[in-house]
Amino acid sequence: MTGRERPIVTLLTDFGEGSYVASVKGVLLSITRSIQIVDITHSLMMGDVGPAGYVLSNTSRYFPPGTIHLAVVDPGVGMDRLPLIVRADGHYYVGPDNGLFGDVLRTAVEVNAFHVREEKWLAERISPTFHGRDLFAPVAARLAGGVDPGDLGDEIATADLIPSPIPTPIRTRDELTGQVVWADSFGNLMTNLTQGMVEEWCGDDPYQVVLGWERIRNRIRTFQDTSKGNLAFLFGSWNTLEVVVSEGSAATRLGVSIGEPVRLERVVAG
Template identity: 35%
Template sequence: MPGIVTITTDFGDIYPGIMKGVIASVSSHIRTVDITNSIPQGDISQGAFILQYASASFPKGTVHLAVVDPGVGSGRRALVILGEKYWFVGPDNGLLLPAARAQGQFRAYEITDLKFFEKSVSPVFHGRDVFAPAAAMVAAGDSVPGLEEIFDPVDLDFGVPVLEEDGIHGQVIFVDPFGNVITNIGGTALGGLLFLGDTVEINGTAATYVTTYHDGGAGDLLLLTGSHGMVEIAINGDRASEYTGLGRGDEVVISVRERQSDGR
């Protein structure tokens, strides 16, 4: 039976609905699920992070359709990626690679004939004329014509945190709707260096290393591992992004100020 197609775009409203119409025209049995259509316009990095984070919550065989495509109409390639659990469909600009790589091994294919579904392909709406029909065909169990395997898809990563004498240096990769500041520092790495309750410094400002948002008092600056597995900075009852002034791409330095005095 036809499966699920998720949609992640920077399109806002209107255009995702049109893409869903194309998907339904391929098979009315395909279920579509919006992950988000509110990625900041052209922000490939944020789209890649959200796709990587959200895609893993879906059943095996789900097709993840993602379009954040400032290079639409240029020479950038159109991709279908087959992974160990999921398929990914979208532009070859790095948007798909973090999510594809996170699930294990994958194989990438270029859609060599963009007119496989529509004979008149808009140079500015590949989401409708190329990616939506390709995703629907995969979800319906059909073959996308003209796929050719490639071995050099455009990659994207979120940087590598570095341990230095003054602490762990990382960077902000996302600010969520609650104002929580998500970094590229893995929670497991930080958990090996800190004890719960430790007082740390985040760019020179004191914070407490905790498990949940409510482990500190109202207004306290907190450091914890979020549901995505990455270290994030939060404030109990407030927006850490506004308090710290941190935004995507900013450097974050985390260092220990004071250990818990419990004999450890």
Template identity: 30%
Template sequence: MIVTFTDFGITGPYMGQMKARLLQYAPCEPIIDLMVDVPAFQIAYGAKLLAGLVENMPEEAVYLCVVDPGVGGQRKPICLQCDGGWFVGPDNGLFQYVIQSNENVQAFEILWRGETLSKSFHGRDLFAPVAGMLAQNIDFDKAAVPVDDLVTLSATVSGEVIYIDGYGNCWTDIRHNDITISEPLMIGTQTLKYADVFCDTEEGHAFWYFNSSGFVEIAVNQGNAAQILGLVLGSQIKRN
């Protein structure tokens, strides 16, 4: 199984071109789009979302991960063997939290190059072929690198909106093991209490809960939390 995780979105040619290249190298391998709307260019948000989302995915998959505003620059192309699976993408911090959550990690710089390599689309021309070869257990040119030498992100304190879904629900970077259900959250002057599920609150009321991927999510029962509460990416969520 090959799993994609990108900020490409669903419009334009990018996902189609990358998946077509995947199928050239792994024609019988199922391809699952885990997330195609990572907030554009937001490596730190992508890193947190990726680590949370893969908790409910098969370990043995090959994860093709492209949030790569530095494409064509000095960042290395890498692949990581993490326990039973592989992660392929740029060395820009995108895999930081995946690495932290796995006990056995080996890192490699990708040295393989195909016949053509666009300066601006390594997802199609470099990462997709490598992911396909990994899925088929085909060897390619790579060199081991120390995990400690990989790019790391600046330390941040959790408590901001990192993703807004199509319903207007706001995912925060607070994880299920970082907070207790007795803690209210503050958005401006408004206090939000915990509820298990949407139907535990009145229609139109805001609350917070643990979503199915283990993130604290701000929601409104049958309403758009982002619009109603004025939340955008990066909005701060205060804890009492």
């Protein structure tokens, strides 16, 4: 960050619509007044670390390098653990070491991680139920103010970090199995199967997508490629396989949600 540019801090939490997010913003601005704050989302399912991590890694990448991403989905709040800073491909992430940054770590090329151990970087009085405000925000604000992560904490091996709770897809010759990792506000079901994984698995061979009770062979490119109400799949804006209903909600139609297994099967001609 040059001295002239205002640092960007994004926020991703499961705090919902209330005023808790604003308390975090107040702390950020009290420490580093020039911060430009951008909300990623606060309507994540409470305490559900895996999906939150997918949303984070697929959104944070669109921000400029140097952005600080403050992420608090923290079912273990109040327990004895200190803030984690991750530097991944020029972006900074601050939050609990509970797997929330697992998908960022998996996809980044250059990664360093730091545990913040000194109390002087935290709020004077730490509420045991609101670490977002009293532990994580003060650290993010110091990073935004130009303090080096190495001055804030001790570097630790990234291998020691807790991975994402979402398992890596399993691949055999005939099947590729992942899971639904997010349902967007339109009811589109995002999976953890990237276009690259799928192509590496089956090349140009035909396959079908098995999700819930449905077998889906209708691959589309845009929502206009099929009739209204039709079930289909596509590689969407996150570059992963999505199961969708044209002008409708796949989540409602299939009655499935985050965590549901999704299986790709080769289709035998004949």
